[in-house]
Amino acid sequence: MSHYLILSALLFSIGAVGVLIRRNAIVVFMCVELMLNATNLAFVSFSKMHGNLDGQVIAFFVMVVAAAEVVVGLAIIMTIFRSRRSSSVDDASLLKY
């Protein structure tokens, strides 16, 4: 059973590395989605391990929240792109100065 958890941990770490090394805001966002999916896999595995469906319900709620998050996040990326003509996370650095 721990196979599934290890796979989930690997996918989560790959997503985290992606968030750290990528510059394109959309790709960073996709990596965040990958991390959410990895946690969902862990929830489903735990659900099977404990023999009740609570884990699956939580995974379902994670999916709903992720869908809402994607909508708002992509709208923000679009707005930033419209004003700066760039989707790189390095270019939105105005708060630094």
Next chain:
Amino acid sequence: MVAFWILAVVSVAAALGMIFQRKAVYSALLLAVVMLSLAALYAVQDAPFLALVQVIVYTGAVLMLFLFVLMLVGVATVDSLVETLSGQRIWAAVAGLGFAGLLVFGIGNAVFAADAGLAAANGEGNVMGLARLIFNKYVFAFEVTSALLITAALGAMVLAHKERVSPKANQRQLSEQRFKSGEHPGNLPSSGTYARHNAVDMPALLPDGSVAERSLNPVLTARGDTVDRHADLAGESQTEAIAGDVEAVEKTVEEAQK
């Protein structure tokens, strides 16, 4: 277990490809591979409802939204290789490896009881079991979800909304603008009209037999060989062909006038 090993290899490979692929569209497609293999893993683990939701919501809706925005925001943008913080990539990779190692060894050290299995919980069917939980134990969370979704929809509308800076031109203003610009105000003649062929690179002929310059795409005109290319179809040179056409038209007109 066979399914697990195949899908695990596929999903980890696709995830790695996703973060190392420089083109964002390829990343999105590889993420689709990861999500589909996760859906299959859910199905293997007695979660058929989640497997279908994963395919429909994640691969169908979320990922297509990603592709939409990618196409709008510029597919051509490629990540720059200039590091804003020096050595960031290496340290990120080290941190990621360390994190993965920590998690994997942590899970490896944990003691797990034998799988309880979902046979009892799924007795009525997976969807029934989930519905019982969602509408009894988690009904408040479910209600809050609706508020979240409405907030997200409103937020997206507010963020994507663009205020109009100048008033919208009405039809009269548009028409005046078109005529004052001094260019041809109406539709351009279509190609091939009154000519001997209907082809986009065949110029229309004016009633006197001359070539209507406006009927051709300027790109095609710039190549310069359009009229000549079609001239040999009738076995004549261009001028002869046009003369013949004009003659034929005149003859028909005369016959009609009689």
